[in-house]
Amino acid sequence: MTPQPRCQARTRKGERCRNPAGPDGLCAVHRRRAADAAEPHPPAPGPPEGERSPARETAASVVHSPGPDPGPDPFGPLLDWAEEALEFLGRRLLGEYEVDEFGHDPDLVEHVLAPLLRPLYRRWWRVETRGLEHVPSSGPALVVGNHAGTLPFDALMVAVALLDEHPAHRPLRILAADLAFNLPVVAPLARKAGTTLACAEDATRLLQAGELVGVWPEGYKGLGKPYRERYQLQRFGRGGFVEVALRTGAPIVPVAVVGSEEIYPMVANLRRVARLLGFPYFPVTPTFPALGPLGAIPLPSKWVIEFCPPIETADLGPEAVLDPMVLFDVTDQVRDTIQQTVHQNLMRRRGVFG
Amino acid sequence: MGRRVLVTGAARTTGRRLVAALAEDPEVERVVAVDDLEPEQPFPAKVEHLAVDLRSPAMVRTVQSAGIDTCVHLGVTAEPRAAGGRVSMKERNVLGTMQLLAAAYHAPDLRRLVLKSTTAVYGSGAGDPAVWTESMTAETPRHGFGKDSIEVEDYVRSFDRRRPDVAVTVLRLANQVGPTVDNPLTRYFELPVCPTVLGFDPRLQFLHEEDTADVLLRATTGPVVPGTFNVAGDGVVLLSQAIRIAGKPPLPIPEPLAGRVAELVGRTVDFSPEQVRFLQYGRVADTSAAADQLGFLPKWSSLQAFEDFASRLHRLITEDQVLRLEHEALNFLRRAVGRTTQ
Numbered sequence: 001m002t003p004q005p006r007c008q009a010r011t012r013k014g015e016r017c018r019n020p021a022g023p024d025g026l027c028a029v030h031r032r033r034a035a036d037a038a039e040p041h042p043p044a045p046g047p048p049e050g051e052r053s054p055a056r057e058t059a060a061s062v063v064h065s066p067g068p069d070p071g072p073d074p075f076g077p078l079l080d081w082a083e084e085a086l087e088f089l090g091r092r093l094l095g096e097y098e099v100d101e102f103g104h105d106p107d108l109v110e111h112v113l114a115p116l117l118r119p120l121y122r123r124w125w126r127v128e129t130r131g132l133e134h135v136p137s138s139g140p141a142l143v144v145g146n147h148a149g150t151l152p153f154d155a156l157m158v159a160v161a162l163l164d165e166h167p168a169h170r171p172l173r174i175l176a177a178d179l180a181f182n183l184p185v186v187a188p189l190a191r192k193a194g195t196t197l198a199c200a201e202d203a204t205r206l207l208q209a210g211e212l213v214g215v216w217p218e219g220y221k222g223l224g225k226p227y228r229e230r231y232q233l234q235r236f237g238r239g240g241f242v243e244v245a246l247r248t249g250a251p252i253v254p255v256a257v258v259g260s261e262e263i264y265p266m267v268a269n270l271r272r273v274a275r276l277l278g279f280p281y282f283p284v285t286p287t288f289p290a291l292g293p294l295g296a297i298p299l300p301s302k303w304v305i306e307f308c309p310p311i312e313t314a315d316l317g318p319e320a321v322l323d324p325m326v327l328f329d330v331t332d333q334v335r336d337t338i339q340q341t342v343h344q345n346l347m348r349r350r351g352v353f354g
Numbered sequence: 355m356g357r358r359v360l361v362t363g364a365a366r367t368t369g370r371r372l373v374a375a376l377a378e379d380p381e382v383e384r385v386v387a388v389d390d391l392e393p394e395q396p397f398p399a400k401v402e403h404l405a406v407d408l409r410s411p412a413m414v415r416t417v418q419s420a421g422i423d424t425c426v427h428l429g430v431t432a433e434p435r436a437a438g439g440r441v442s443m444k445e446r447n448v449l450g451t452m453q454l455l456a457a458a459y460h461a462p463d464l465r466r467l468v469l470k471s472t473t474a475v476y477g478s479g480a481g482d483p484a485v486w487t488e489s490m491t492a493e494t495p496r497h498g499f500g501k502d503s504i505e506v507e508d509y510v511r512s513f514d515r516r517r518p519d520v521a522v523t524v525l526r527l528a529n530q531v532g533p534t535v536d537n538p539l540t541r542y543f544e545l546p547v548c549p550t551v552l553g554f555d556p557r558l559q560f561l562h563e564e565d566t567a568d569v570l571l572r573a574t575t576g577p578v579v580p581g582t583f584n585v586a587g588d589g590v591v592l593l594s595q596a597i598r599i600a601g602k603p604p605l606p607i608p609e610p611l612a613g614r615v616a617e618l619v620g621r622t623v624d625f626s627p628e629q630v631r632f633l634q635y636g637r638v639a640d641t642s643a644a645a646d647q648l649g650f651l652p653k654w655s656s657l658q659a660f661e662d663f664a665s666r667l668h669r670l671i672t673e674d675q676v677l678r679l680e681h682e683a684l685n686f687l688r689r690a691v692g693r694t695t696q
Binding site: 075079082083086087090092093100102103105178182184186187188191197201202205 | 598
């Protein structure tokens with residue numbers, strides 16, 4: 001597929017905008033911002049060319065004109081926030097945003113999803129992230145992590161770490177189980193967050209497009225394991241992720257997450273209920289389902305996310321895919337790296353909630 | 355000697371456009387338009403209208419006798435009610451194709467066969483890859499148009515094997531929209547409210563009617579490129595986004611009731627049941643093969659195509675209203691803040 005040109009503009013945080021660009025090299029969002037910025041402060045009579053509606057101009061000019069006193073205004077940030085929020089709502093109401101072919105919606109991530117997850121990352125779990133220098137600033141890479149904690153918050157926190165703390169603010173394209181795309185409400189949110197189905201086709205396509213892809217090969221076996229088996233990595237699937245990395249030549253960046261095991265300590269699994277609901281497991285934690293919805297609040301454990309040095313696959317060559325021994329070796333290497341890093345960070349951690 | 359082209363399903367929007375374009379082409383000597391429906395506007399003078407069903411013997415005689423060198427099969431329909439019920443629709447789609455191919459097998463001058471197929475052959479499901487390429491095979495759609503189209507493609511492929519001297523081009527088109535398009539999906543967006551499946555927001559692709567006409571014309575009169583190609587506008591549009599661009603309020607229906615509602619809605623928009631799955635899971639196809647091999651780049655992106663179609667709709671929520679609200683809310687905040695700072 002010919003890569004669709006991306007918007008040339010930078011977002012407010014200085015990242016590259018990922019929206020598809022129109023003929024002028026800008027996406028719909030930034031085209032309007034550029035038109036707004038180019039406009040002189042007093043109300044301009046005529047709409048500039050390429051603008052969809054004169055009404056948008058009037059609104060923008062009112063918004064951008066400075067008030068009577070341009071002195072320090074304590075409400076300035078609040079007004080800026082309100083302006084941005086209202087602009088966002090307006091865009092959503094009119095459908096003026098663009099998603100990529102996987103359904104990734106950077107506008108929604110920036111304004112809704114990331115702000116929702118950020119407090120969990122910063123305050124609730126006080127995530128400490130190390131080794132971000134091991135994640136390339138551009139080009140494809142496959143981030144592979146350990147999976148735990150009943151709900152896939154570990155994947156989301158790794159994504160927040162890369163979006164907020166990586167110098168290139170890279171969006172992580174998470175590969176998820178098909179259950180995620182079958183559940184109402186979850187399905188469209190997953191797509192909009194940039195998640196796609198964990199299958200070789202999608203992973204290959206994303207890596208070929210130069211994206212940063214995240215995979216948790218333990219799947220449900222890791223996510224739904226009982227608390228007593230915490231921090232013991234499960235089988236790493238059948239090594240499909242290594243195959244994809246070899247085919248595309250993308251480096252594998254192992255990531256070890258400590259803290260996710262304690263958020264929902266699963267003491268039992270109600271298999272029958274799970275089967276009835278079509279879920280892979282139905283967790284019983286000390287608080288859930290005993291306390292009802294309150295029990296669904298995760299425990300505030302202390303988290304450490306560590307990215308390990310990348311394992312290069314490009315020098316093995318794409319023919320290595322045909323050799324099952326190579327696949328097993330690389331899979332084990334990734335798994336051992338994560339397991340060791342998890343143990344090191346566990347030793348270093350003062351306490352579960354430290 | 356000029357080209358002699360036979361077009362089936364010629365009386366509907368797409369067919370009419372293609373037939374008109376072929377009639378204007380000086381390279382084309384003869385155009386035979388087959389459709390048992392009367393076209394809304396009469397065909398150009400050069401066109402011979404054969405008002406018969408594909409399954410009739412007259413059809414067979416024409417294909418064999420008129421020295422047809424190119425056959426364009428547009429006669430597969432997605433509208434059960436217009437076709438006289440689902441059973442009749444299947445008869446027309448599948449048996450009509452079989453008859454056409456049987457006749458074509460004995461047509462000595464035939465060199466090119468173009469089939470208008472659909473991306474519906476990929477079905478729609480939660481476990482689908484995000485983007486379909488032509489070589490992937492789906493968990494087969496079990497109903498309606500998608501299933502018919504798979505069967506039609508199978509017969510065409512088998513024809514391809516038996517007549518290696520005929521170049522077969524299969525075009526899998528995404529959902530068509532445009533100012534004059536009238537199909538179940540466009541009628542859906544013309545409803546006063548758009549029912550959706552609660553908690554789902556599928557990715558859709560659209561193809562503008564001008565691009566549909568272009569790609570069919572290119573496959574018919576352009577260089578011979580055998581193969582199967584997905585054809586769709588660039589990019590994707592989410593259903594929620596499309597509904598907002600159409601300016602309609604969405605009406606989310608819980609999944610268990612969706613079938614029931616679809617039945618009701620189906621009476622007005624001529625829906626078939628698999629369309630519900632389409633509105634739940636959507637579908638996106640990779641169009642790079644069409645770009646690389648067929649050399650076809652659509653002029654309209656999915657979003658542009660949809661916006662062009664939506665401009666004819668009566669919007670319940672307009673851009674001006676939203677912008678005025680945005681503006682008023684900001685001014686209100688400004689005033690409120692201004693009062694407290696002074």
